[in-house]
Amino acid sequence: MLLFSFRSFLEVLIAYPFSNKLTVTPAFGNIRAFANLAVVLIPLSWLVLVNNPRVETKVLAWSVNLFWVWVLVLTEARSGLLSLGVGILWVAFKYGRPGRAAFVVFLSVLFTSLLIYIFVPVLSVDGWTRDVTSSSGRWELWSWSWVYFFDSFPFGIGGMMFAADGRLAHASPHNLLLTLMAEWGALVLVGGALFLVVLVKAFRSELSGRSVSVRVRIPVVWAVIAGVVNAQFSGAHIGSFSSIALILAFGAYFAVRIPASMSELPNKLKSNRLLLIVLVCLWAHASFLGYQLYGFSEESRASCAKESSGTLYPRVWVQGRLDCGGSGFGH
Template identity: 35%
Template sequence: MAASIVLFVVGLAMAVMVPWQLHDLFYDPQRVAQWQLSGAFLLVTGLLLRRGVYAQLLVCWQGYRRIVSIAVAALIIAALVFSPMPGVALLEFSYLAMLLGLILVIAAAVPFLDKCGWRFLAAVCAVFILFYSAHSILYVSLVWDFGDRHDFGPGFDNVRFFADVAAGMMPLSLLYIVVRPRPSWLAALFLALPLSVWWWLLWVSESRAALLGLVFGSVVVLVLFGRAARLPVFTLALAGFCGLLGWWLLNPLVVEGAESPFLRDIASSSGRMALWSDALRYAWQQFPLGLGPMGFAADGQYRSAHAHNLLLNIAAEWGLPLALTLLGILVSISWVIRKRVQHLSEKEKPLYTCLVLAFISVMVNVQFAGAQIMPVSALVLVLVIGLAVGFRPGGALPQPSTLDIRPVRATLVWAILMLVFCYQVFAGAALHRLSDAPVSQCVTDGTRLSYYPRFWIQGRVDCMKDIEPDHWLFQRL
C-alpha cells in the first residue's frame, strides 16, 4: 500500500515529462495519462484499502452529519437532473467524484508509509524537481531569443498549469531533507539548486498565485511549527531568493528601456474580478442549484471556461449551498491540522511541516486558478490533500475501527466508484470524438452563443450539436 503512493508520484511525473517528448499539444495527452494513472490507482489500491475508504465516508453518516450528507446528495442529484445537458453534467460529476475517490484512497494509504516509504517518496519528489529543472533549462536555452512567458512552463499548454504543479510539488520535495535520521544541511543545499530553477520559472512567468501560496504557506508553518519548520522553510526561501535574483539578472522577456521589469500590471486582477463577480451573480440568480455542472463555460461569453476560484466555481455551477459545504469541509480540515500539530513529537514535526506547507500552498493557489480542472494540476491537488489529511501522529498502522464497517458495503462503494470512473472515460471519449468534427463554419459565426466544455482543450458543444443533434450527451431528461 505504501508503494502505491510512491508509484502515484512516479506516474504524475511521467504525465508531465512523457507528453512533452512525444506530442505537440500537452493538455489532451495529460488528460489520458490522468485517466490511466487514476484508473490503475483506484482499481488496485482502492480495492485493497476499500475498508479504509468506506470508514472515512461512514464518518459523514454519524450524528448531525447524516442530515447534511442527505441534503448534499439531494442537491447534487437535482443539479444533475435539471442541468441543460445531463450527460455533460454527469461527466463533470464523475470527474469530481474521481478526485474525491483519489483523496480518500491516498489518505487511507498514508498510515502505511513507514520511514523507508517516506524516504522513497521524498527521493521521487526530489528527482522529479531535479529532472524537470534540467529539462527546463535546456528548453529555455533553445527558445531564449524568441520565447514568451508560456515557454517558462515547458510541458504544459499554459504556464499557469505548471504553476499549479509547482505549488504542491516544491513543498513536497522538501521531504528529502527532513526524513533523514538527522537534519542535513548538505541535502538542503543540494535541493535548493533545482528548486531555484522552479522559483525562477515562477518569477519570470509572474505566476502570482503559486508565489503567494508558497510564501503564505511558509509563514503559516513557521507560526504553527516554530523551530521544526526552520530548515525546510529556509531551504525554500534560499531557493526563492536565488530564483528572484535570476529573474532580475537573467530574464529574456524584459524589454530593454521598459519602465517596469514586469511584463504586465501585476497589481491588476487579470480579469478575475469580472469572473468572480459573474460567478457570485450566477450563484445568486440560479439559487440553489447554480448554472449546472460545467455550466460556466456555457454562459454565452467568449472567455475562460471556469471562474479561477474553486469555491466560486462550485457556487456558480453547483449552487451556493454546496460551495458553503465545501468551505466548511476545508475549515474543518484546517482545524484538524492545527489540533494534530499539538500531538506530534518533535521528530514528526518537520515531516508534517512539508505536508501542511504543500496543503496551504495548493489551497491558496486554487483560489486564483482552476487547478481542480486541469489534468496534472488536479493530480497534484489530490495528492497533497490526501497526504495532509491521511497523516497520523505516531506513524502506527491503522487500528480496527469502532464503526460498523461491513466488507460487502465497502466493496460496493469501491465498485460504484469504479463505475463512475468508467462513465467518465466513456463519456469523455465521446465528447472528444465530437470535438474533432469540422466546426469552422460554426466558430466563425460570431452571433452564436458558444459553449466550450473544459474537459478537453478543443471543441464547442453548440457546433457539435449541429453535427449530431440527437447525440445522447445533449439530450435532456
C-alpha cells in the same frame, strides 16, 4: 525535480533568447500545469532533508527549489507564488522556531530567483507579457458567478453550464468555489462548510499515535495548504490532471496522522468500509461522465473555434459551451 531542472536548463541555453515561455517547461503543454505541480512538489522536496541533512544535500535541494521558483516567476504564475507564500506563512506561525527557519529559507529562494529574473533576462524583447497586477478580467467573471448563484439558487445552473446563457466569457473565472457555487448552488455551500470545519479541526488537533518530527510536518502541511489555495485560484479544475499532486500532498498529510499501532487499523477500516465503497462508486460514476463530456467537448471545440475566426477564447468549452448556436456567438 532534479531531472526536470536539468532538462529545462538545457532548453533555456539552446533557445535563449526566447518568447515562448513553454520553453522553460518542457513536456508541459501549459505553463500553468507546471505551476499546479510545483506548488506541491516544492514543499514536499524538503522531505529529502529529513534523513539526509548533510550540507551537500541542503545545497542541492536549495538549488533545485531555486530553479523551480525561478520558472514560476518567469512564467508569471501568480496563483502558484501566492499559494506557496500562504503555506509558508502558516508554517511560520504554526511551528515556532523551525517554521520561521523554513520561512527564511524560502525567502532566500524567492529573493534569489527574483534577482536572477531581473539581472539574467532570458526572454526576447518582443515576448508576450501582461500586467501581473491586474485581474486579467477575473473580477467581472467572479461577479457573474455571484449573479448565476443567486439567480439559480438553490440548485445552481448545472455542472459545466457556466456559459449556457449565451454570454460567452473570455475565460474561466479561476475561482473554484465561486464556479461550483454557480453550478451547484446550495449543495456547494453545505459541502464546503463541512469540508472547512473538518480541515480546520484537523489542523488544530494534535497528531494521533506516534510523534512525527516537525521536519516532516512542515513540508507536508506546507504542501497541503499551498495545493488547496492554488486549486482555488489557479483554474486547475480546467485540467484536473495538472493538480493530481494535491492528492499526493493529502496522502502524505494523512500518513503522518495514522496511529502508530497497526493493530488499530483493521477496526477503523471496517467501520469505514461502507463509506469507502460509496466513495469509490461515486468516483467511478464521475469518471465515466467526465470521459463522455470530454469527448463531446473535444468534438465541438474545433468547430466553434473555427467559426469564431479566432475571436473566441479557446477555453470556452470548459464552461459548458458544447455547441456553437448560442446567442451572441462570435460577437
